[in-house]
Amino acid sequence: MNNFAFQTAASAKQATGAFRDDKQAAYLAGGTTLLDLMKLNVLQPSQLVDINSLPYRGITETPDGLRIGAMERMSDVGENALVMQQYPAISESLLLAASPQLRNMASIGGNLLQRTRCGYFRDTAFPCNKRQPGSGCPAINGENRNHAILGTSDQCIATYPGDLAVALIALDAVLHLESAKGKARRVPLLDFYLTPGNTPQRETTLEPGELITAVTVPAAEHARKSKYLKVRDRASYAFALVSAAVGLDVQGGTIRSARVALGSVGTKPWRAQAAEQLLVGKAATEANFRAAAALALQGARPHKHNAFKVELAQNTLVRALQDVAG
Amino acid sequence: MSSEPKFFEQPAGGVVGKPMDRVDGRAKVTGAARYSAEFALPGLTYAVLVTSAMANAKVSLDTTQAEKAPGVLAVYTHLNIPPLAVLPNSPDKPKGWSPPMKYMPLSNNEVQYANQPIAVVIADALERAQHAATLVKVSYQAAEPIASFEDPKAKLFDPQAIQDGKTAGHTVRGNPKEALAQSAVQHKATYTHAINHHNPLEPAATTAFWEGNRLTVYDATQGITRTQTSLAATFGLAREQVRVITQYLGGGFGCKGSCWPHTVLAAQVARGVGRPVKLVLTRPQMFTSVGHREDQTQTLQVGATKEGKLTALIHEKTSTTSPWDNYAESNSKIIGMLYACPNFEASYQLARANVMPSTFMRAPGEAPGSFAIESSLDDIAYQLGIDPIEIRLRNYAEKDSNDGKAWSSKSLKECYARGAELFGWSKRNPKPGQTRDGRYLVGMGMATASYPVHSSQGTARVRLFADGRAVVQSGATDLGTGTYTVMTQTSADVLGLPPDRIRFELGDTTLPTAPNSGGSVAAGTVSSSIFVAAQDVWRKVKELARADSKSPLYRAKMDDIIVEGGTLMLKKDRSKAEPFAAILERARLTDIESTGMGRYGAGFEGDDKTTDQNSQPKTYSMHSFGAHFCEVRVDPELGTVRVTRWVGVHGAGRILNAKTARSQMIGGAIFGIGAALMEATERDQNFARYVNADLAGYHVPVQADIPDMTIEFVDEKDPYINAMGVKGIGELGMVGVAAAVANAVYHATGKRIRSLPITPDKLLGTAATV
Ligand SMILES: Cc1cc2nc3c(=O)[nH]c(=O)nc-3n(C[C@H](O)[C@H](O)[C@H](O)COP(=O)(O)OP(=O)(O)OC[C@H]3O[C@@H](n4cnc5c(N)ncnc54)[C@H](O)[C@@H]3O)c2cc1C
Numbered sequence A: 001m002n003n004f005a006f007q008t009a010a011s012a013k014q015a016t017g018a019f020r021d022d023k024q025a026a027y028l029a030g031g032t033t034l035l036d037l038m039k040l041n042v043l044q045p046s047q048l049v050d051i052n053s054l055p056y057r058g059i060t061e062t063p064d065g066l067r068i069g070a071m072e073r074m075s076d077v078g079e080n081a082l083v084m085q086q087y088p089a090i091s092e093s094l095l096l097a098a099s100p101q102l103r104n105m106a107s108i109g110g111n112l113l114q115r116t117r118c119g120y121f122r123d124t125a126f127p128c129n130k131r132q133p134g135s136g137c138p139a140i141n142g143e144n145r146n147h148a149i150l151g152t153s154d155q156c157i158a159t160y161p162g163d164l165a166v167a168l169i170a171l172d173a174v175l176h177l178e179s180a181k182g183k184a185r186r187v188p189l190l191d192f193y194l195t196p197g198n199t200p201q202r203e204t205t206l207e208p209g210e211l212i213t214a215v216t217v218p219a220a221e222h223a224r225k226s227k228y229l230k231v232r233d234r235a236s237y238a239f240a241l242v243s244a245a246v247g248l249d250v251q252g253g254t255i256r257s258a259r260v261a262l263g264s265v266g267t268k269p270w271r272a273q274a275a276e277q278l279l280v281g282k283a284a285t286e287a288n289f290r291a292a293a294a295l296a297l298q299g300a301r302p303h304k305h306n307a308f309k310v311e312l313a314q315n316t317l318v319r320a321l322q323d324v325a326g
Numbered sequence B: 001m002s003s004e005p006k007f008f009e010q011p012a013g014g015v016v017g018k019p020m021d022r023v024d025g026r027a028k029v030t031g032a033a034r035y036s037a038e039f040a041l042p043g044l045t046y047a048v049l050v051t052s053a054m055a056n057a058k059v060s061l062d063t064t065q066a067e068k069a070p071g072v073l074a075v076y077t078h079l080n081i082p083p084l085a086v087l088p089n090s091p092d093k094p095k096g097w098s099p100p101m102k103y104m105p106l107s108n109n110e111v112q113y114a115n116q117p118i119a120v121v122i123a124d125a126l127e128r129a130q131h132a133a134t135l136v137k138v139s140y141q142a143a144e145p146i147a148s149f150e151d152p153k154a155k156l157f158d159p160q161a162i163q164d165g166k167t168a169g170h171t172v173r174g175n176p177k178e179a180l181a182q183s184a185v186q187h188k189a190t191y192t193h194a195i196n197h198h199n200p201l202e203p204a205a206t207t208a209f210w211e212g213n214r215l216t217v218y219d220a221t222q223g224i225t226r227t228q229t230s231l232a233a234t235f236g237l238a239r240e241q242v243r244v245i246t247q248y249l250g251g252g253f254g255c256k257g258s259c260w261p262h263t264v265l266a267a268q269v270a271r272g273v274g275r276p277v278k279l280v281l282t283r284p285q286m287f288t289s290v291g292h293r294e295d296q297t298q299t300l301q302v303g304a305t306k307e308g309k310l311t312a313l314i315h316e317k318t319s320t321t322s323p324w325d326n327y328a329e330s331n332s333k334i335i336g337m338l339y340a341c342p343n344f345e346a347s348y349q350l351a352r353a354n355v356m357p358s359t360f361m362r363a364p365g366e367a368p369g370s371f372a373i374e375s376s377l378d379d380i381a382y383q384l385g386i387d388p389i390e391i392r393l394r395n396y397a398e399k400d401s402n403d404g405k406a407w408s409s410k411s412l413k414e415c416y417a418r419g420a421e422l423f424g425w426s427k428r429n430p431k432p433g434q435t436r437d438g439r440y441l442v443g444m445g446m447a448t449a450s451y452p453v454h455s456s457q458g459t460a461r462v463r464l465f466a467d468g469r470a471v472v473q474s475g476a477t478d479l480g481t482g483t484y485t486v487m488t489q490t491s492a493d494v495l496g497l498p499p500d501r502i503r504f505e506l507g508d509t510t511l512p513t514a515p516n517s518g519g520s521v522a523a524g525t526v527s528s529s530i531f532v533a534a535q536d537v538w539r540k541v542k543e544l545a546r547a548d549s550k551s552p553l554y555r556a557k558m559d560d561i562i563v564e565g566g567t568l569m570l571k572k573d574r575s576k577a578e579p580f581a582a583i584l585e586r587a588r589l590t591d592i593e594s595t596g597m598g599r600y601g602a603g604f605e606g607d608d609k610t611t612d613q614n615s616q617p618k619t620y621s622m623h624s625f626g627a628h629f630c631e632v633r634v635d636p637e638l639g640t641v642r643v644t645r646w647v648g649v650h651g652a653g654r655i656l657n658a659k660t661a662r663s664q665m666i667g668g669a670i671f672g673i674g675a676a677l678m679e680a681t682e683r684d685q686n687f688a689r690y691v692n693a694d695l696a697g698y699h700v701p702v703q704a705d706i707p708d709m710t711i712e713f714v715d716e717k718d719p720y721i722n723a724m725g726v727k728g729i730g731e732l733g734m735v736g737v738a739a740a741v742a743n744a745v746y747h748a749t750g751k752r753i754r755s756l757p758i759t760p761d762k763l764l765g766t767a768a769t770v
C-alpha cells in the first residue's frame, strides 16, 4: 500500500473541495471495495476523504416513491420494512449480497461504485486494460468463466458484479449527485453505467469529485411485485454467476408492465427493455417468459468458459418471472 | 514388562471415548492460546516477501528506494541474503533433509513459478515492510512458462516412481488387459479434478530468532521435528541447536506438513538482521507457498461380470508436477485395495510445469482415487440394475488385494448396514431422475470410505507427582482437531487420575519426539506412547513398593500387583493396598517419570507378530473403513446442487473422544463437499498464474451449503494397530465424499459428472434430459 493523506469531511463542500487540486483523491465510505483494492495496489489514491459523517441518510417514502440516502448501510436498507414490502427486489438484492459483516459496513453509494471481480484486474502482475489502459486483456483468452457475454468489447469483457444495481436499474432508479461546484444533478441509473468500448477504465458518468447523495425509486405495481434471483457457485457469500431482477404488473392474467434486468452477464447492470416490451400486453405464460428471455440474451457473445451463461441467464429470468407472476 | 498389558483396557469410569469438552477451548476463545505469529518478542521485526509476477524468468532487482524507506532494516535478494549451508538441489544434501521443495528461492536469480519469493524486506513495523516491498523494482527477462500438463508445450513422461519414490510409476497385478478384454461388462471413464488448495484458517507463519548459533522458530507446522531436521540441515547445525515451537495450529490439512521455503527464509533473514523476525504469509501467498492438490485427470477402465463382480481395473493418471520433483498423489492405492479384484494395473504420467510443487492434501490419493472408482462402480451398478450397496458387497474385499494380507479389522459391512438404516436407503427409488420435490430433483448416493493406518512411531514422557498431578509431554502438534484433549483423556485413564489433574504439553522440540501430525497417525501413536510410558511409571512404583518394608506390598510379586485409580494393590487381596503417593513419599521422591514409545503394529498381539525389525507390518493390512450417504436437491434449470442430508458411519478403531471425533468426521465430509461442488483454483494457461487466489475467489463451503449431519462410529476393537487400538480419523471422513455427492447428483438427474467441482454450468441442460 502507498502512503496517502486522510481527512474527514464535515460537509459536502469540504469533501468535494478535496478534488479541486488533487485528481487522485478518493471518497471513503464503508471502504470494503476501496481498502481491498488499495491493499492489492490496484488503487493508489493520494488522499482519502472520509464521507461517513455526511448527512446522506434516511430511507423514506416520498410522494414519488422511495428515497435512500447514499450513506445508508446495505444491511439497514435490506432489512427496512418499507423496502421489503414495496420494493422486494431491492431488499433481496442487498440481503443476498456479500456477508453480514460486509453489509454492515458497506454503503449504498459505495455499493453502486464497486469494481469488477475480474481476477486479472485484481492482480497487478497481469496486464489489464481496465487497470492499465492499453496493456491488454488476458481474460479474453484466459480464465473467463465469470466474465460478461453482453456489452463486451475487444478491450474488456469484465462483468459489473454487484447485485443492488441490477434491482435498481430494473426499477428505474435515479441517482442524485452533487458536483464539486455544488451543482446537483439527477441521472437515471440506466444512463449512469458505461460499457467498456475503447475506454474500459471509464465505468460510469460520474465526474471527478462528484458525490452520490441519494437514490430514488418510483413507486409502481411492478416494484411491489418484484424479485431478485441470484445463482451462484455456493449457497451464500458469493458473487452471482447470473442474476435477474424482474417486476411484473399482471392484471387478469395479462401483463400491464414489466421490468427485466440481468446481473453478472453484462459489462454493466443489464436492463433488457426489448424483453419488457415483448411481455407487455401478453399473458403471463412460460412460453412468453421464454421468448422474453431469449430476446434479453440476443447478441450475447460468449467466450471459451462462459457460454453456459447464455442458457443460465435465460433460465434464471424465466424462473424469476414465474415467481413474481405467482 | 511381561506382566504389563500390551493393549489398553479402559478402566471402570474412565474418560477415554467420552465426549469431553476441549481442554484448550477456553484458551482459544479468550485469545490466551498463542499461535505462531502471536509471540511479541522484544525487538521483533517484520518480514514481507516480494514475489515474482512472472512464472518463468530471470530477475534483476533494484532495492535502493526500498532500503531508504522509513523503518527498513534490510532488503535481501539472491545477491545479499545470508547463505545456507546446503541447498535442496545440491547433490550433497544431508540425511534427514525433508523439505518437499527441491529448489530454494533467492538462491539465484531464477524464477520458476509465479509468485516465487525474489526479495525479503524487513522493517520495524509490518506496514512499513509492506510499503517498502512495493518499492523494490524488478526487471524480468521472461520466457514463456508451461502452465500445466495440458499446455501444448508440456512434455509428458512416465516416472519411475512418484511421491518421492513412495509409489511405483507403474504397477501390474495379474493380467488386467486380457481380463478386461474378456469381461462381460467393460466400462471406461475419465475423471478430472480441479486444483485445490488447503486454505487453513491460520496462514503459514514463522517467528524466528538466533542466539549465537542456536535457532528458535515459532512455526505454524504440523511437524516440529521435521521442521527442526530440515532447518538444521539447511543451516549446517546439529538438531539440538534448532528449537521449533508450535503451541497451537489453526488447521493444516497437509500444507503445513513440510518445511517450506518461507520458514527457511525467515530464519535466514533473522540471522542477517540479528533480531527476531516474523513472517506471515498473505492469503494470496498461501496459494503459491505451501503446495496444493494437483490438477489431474484419471482414466479408469473396469471389467466386470454380468453379476457385477470386478474382473479388472486399469488406472491411468496424468498430472502436473513442478520443475524439480515427481510428485503426484497416489490415487491408485485405494483403487487397488478397496474391492476384491484379481487383475489390476496402475500407471502415472507427469508433465513438468512452472508451478509450485503440489503436496499432500487431506487424503492425498485416496480422495481423488475414490472419486474415480466409486463413480465407475456406481455407473456399473445402474447399468446392471444392481443396488449400489449390493454391488459393493458383491465385491467386498476379504483381504487387501494390494498385498494379499488379512485385515487387522474391518467393519465395513456394519457401516453399510447402519448407514443405510440411518439414511433410509431402502426408500430410494432405484431409477435415476425420478424423484421430484417441487422444482427440485432429489437424489441419493453413497460411497465407501477407507484410509490406511500409516506406519509411525513416537515417544511421550509421563511425569507423575506425589501430589496427585501429572505432566505428560510429547512433541506432537494439535491442528485444532483435539490432540490436547484426547491426550489428556488418555493420560487420565492410564494414570487413574481425573483429567483436571493432568497437564498435557506438546509442540516443542525440547519434548520427546512425536511424528508429524499427518497421515492420520498422531492420535494413535501419541496416545500409545503415553500408555506405554505410564505402564513404565507404574512398573517403577511397583518396584519401589516391593522393595519397601513399610509397604503392604513388600516382597509381592510384580505380576500380583495391580493399579486402580492410582492405588496399588494385590490382585488377590485388595485389602493389601496403598496409594502411589505414600510409596513415593517414603522413598523421598517428589515425582517419578518414564518415557515410552508408541508404535504402529505394536498392539496386544505383540511386536513380533505384527511387525518385522523395521516396524513394517508383517501379517495384517490395517485400514479404517466407512460409508457415506448423501441426499442432494438439484435445481435442473439453474444447475445448483444442495446437499440436504448426510450420514456417515465409520469403523476406525478406538475413538478417543466422541465429540472431537464427530467434529473431525463432519469436517472431513465438508472438506469433501467443497471439493465436490465448488473448490477450484484457476490457473491462467498463458501466464501459469492463479486468477482467484483469495477466499472470495476460491469458494469453500459456508454454513448454508451444509446440512445437519449424522455421524456414527461402529465399535471396533483392533488389537493389532497400536497399544491403544486407535486407527486415526483425520482423513477417512473425506475419502469417497466427492463420489457420494456425484452419485447422488446422478441419481437425481441421470447425468454423470466426472469433472470436479460439480458447478452449475456442468448441470445445465439437465432439465431437458429428464
Ligand atoms: C468478500 C466480498 C464479497 C462481496 N460480495 C458481494 C456480493 O455478493 N454482491 C454485491 O453486490 N457486492 C458484494 N461485495 C461488494 C460490496 O457490496 C461493496 O464492496 C460495497 O457495497 C462497497 O461499499 P462501501 O461503502 O464499502 O464502498 P467503499 O469501498 O467505501 O467505496 C467504493 C467506491 O465508491 C466511492 N464512493 C463511495 N461512496 C461514494 C459516494 N457517496 N459518492 C461518490 N463516490 C463514493 C469510493 O470512492 C470508492 O471508489 C463484496 C465485497 C467483498 C469484499
Ligand code: SF4
Pocket (backbone or CB within 6 Å): A116, A118, A119, A120, A121, A127, A128, A129, A130, A131, A136, A137, A138, A139, A140, A155, A156, A157, A158, A200
Ligand atoms: S476483462 Fe477487463 S478487467 Fe478483466 S483483464 Fe480484461 S480488461 Fe482487465
